[in-house]
Amino acid sequence: MVDRLSEDERISLQTELEHLRQEHRDLDAAIEALLHLSTTDRLQVQRLKKRKLVLRDRIVFIEDLLTPDIIA
Template sequence: MNDGDDQAVRIELARLRQEHRDLDAAIDALTKLGNSDSLQIQRLKKRKLALKDRIGFLEDQVVPDIIA
């Protein structure tokens, strides 16, 4: 991976991490309301999980697993 690709991946990682934090805050806020839409919360949690998987994939791209 060259420096340009590496920088692009790091920018994408930062964006995805921010979106993940935003979803976490939204889920917490909806949950605290008590009378919130459970389907909406389920969709947000599913999106959050997909983001986590994508973040993990990109982190592996930036920091390759080194076998000692």
């Protein structure tokens, strides 16, 4: 699939990928901080974890687009 992408598309996807990875790391930190509070808002933690899963799915999708197909 990577051979079908233009250079601009590839750069755009790589930029988005880095942004998503950073947001994923930030959510990790936010969840960890919330869990260490004595009054943890479980609903908020659930929402953050769900957002993290959505980000992970998008990250995997973009990584697949950027990885060349290997014919075995």
